[in-house]
Amino acid sequence: MRILICATEAPLPPVNGFRRMLTAVTSELRREHDIRVLAFRAPDQVRASTDESLRLLPQPEDAFPASVMRTARAVAQGRPLRADRLAAPMVEPLRAELASFGPEVVHVTSGRLAGLGRTLADHPAVLGALDAMHLNTEARALIASGLRRRLLRMEIGRVRKFESTEYSRFLRVTVVSEADRAALLEVDPSLEIDVIPNGVDVEFFSPGHEATPMPDRRRIVFTGVMSYAPNVGAAEFLALEVFPRVRRHRPDARLAIVGRAPSPRVRALGDAPGVEVPGEVPDLRVPLRESRVFACPMTSGTGIKNKLLEAMACGLPCVATPLALQGLTAVPGQHVLVGENADELSAQIVRVLADDELASRLGAAAREYVCSAHDWRATVRAYVRVWEEARTAAKEATGS
Secondary structure (H helix, E strand, O other): OEEEEEEOOOOOOOOOHHHHHHHHHHHHHOOOOEEEEEEEEOOOOOOOOOOOOEEEEEOOOOOOOHHHHHHHHHHHHOOOOOOOOOHHHHHHHHHHHHHHHOOOEEEEEOHHHHHHHHOOOOOOEEEEEEOOHHHHHHHHHHHOOHHHHHHHHHHHHHHHHHHHHHHHHOOEEEEOOHHHHHHHHHHOOOOOEEEOOOOOOOOOOOOOOOOOOOOOOOEEEEEOOOOOHHHHHHHHHHHHHHHHHHHHHOOOOEEEEEOOOOOHHHHHHHHOOOEEEEEOOOOOHHHHHOOOEEEEOOOOOOOOOHHHHHHHHOOOOEEEOHHHHOOOOOOEOOOEEEOOOHHHHHHHHHHHHHOHHHHHHHHHHHHHHHHHHOOHHHHHHHHHHHHHHHHHHHHHHHOO
16 A cells, blocks of 8 residues: 655654554554655754655744734634644645655644645545644643743644544544543534554664663662653652652652653652653653663653553553553553552552562563553554545445
8 A cells, every 4th residue: 555644743853652553553564565754853953864755844044024014913713833844844744745746645743734635635635643633732721831832722723623523534533542532522523533543663762681780679760751741740849749658658759750852840849859850862762771760750641652561561560540551551560560640650650669579570460551552563564454444435435
């Protein structure tokens, strides 16, 4: 099958959750399908690509006064502030790819590119929304303050309207969790939505080997892109509310908040006793393998938490909030320990720090779970099934 993928970011390093997902999916697809990727190269993606199946576009600048004019136009039209920032400059390159490549199906990801649906009206097209965009906007509003909070609250309504008008232009929509599916169906019950969970590279993210240093029995780790609003909120909750409770029982405990682009609020957490914020690291597996327990205290946001899957694949015992488990079938108490508030989370972390047998059992069960339930090959098979069904539906609709 000839598949054209339109993406907000290119599958190039440095990695984040989206780029890692796109890289894994495209690598697996190339085994049996002819694919092309049309994507923006972000400013931090400086490496050129020799891959002829990858067409890169420069990410649009967001400088004054163009940004002000775009914002005013979006507000006047009742559209999200950034709804057309990426979609509009991709329209002409997309038309060129449709003419030259002749895809049998087009997959557009993420929801921020849903405006391309108008251009794809005569083509079998699937929107990889990944999550419910309005829920992420709500999460950003929660940690904002002042004028920014008011603006984001106003943005929520525009995002919901955008989802209801633009997503329906696609034959199918895919998300990574049932919670995201439910949130989008509340906005538009007519949407055809499939849940396709993210996978994880269990060969890359692994417990290591005999030469791997023993983990620091005192060390708790949390990873992620630390400018992303839900991660910022989770890091603050962990460092300021959960971790101090842990240190009441384990004064020697240490907390590492690891990930690229830490916001000023995250960097400030490094001033707290026992907390370090190293920022981006060359190999994320190193801090995971060197730690005793992974904490994932998400309090907002949507979608499957890739960071949690990666930690579990490394055989690291994990402690998480119920929200962090959305989209997963992991069993609390068997594959991961769960806490709903700071007291419960800290108690679970203290248990793992103190109990070698528990830590070993949880880590082994966590890895076994992701190896069986989140293999990328199964994820790609699910996408291919949706694309084939969309292609068939388009043919039936046109009588061809």
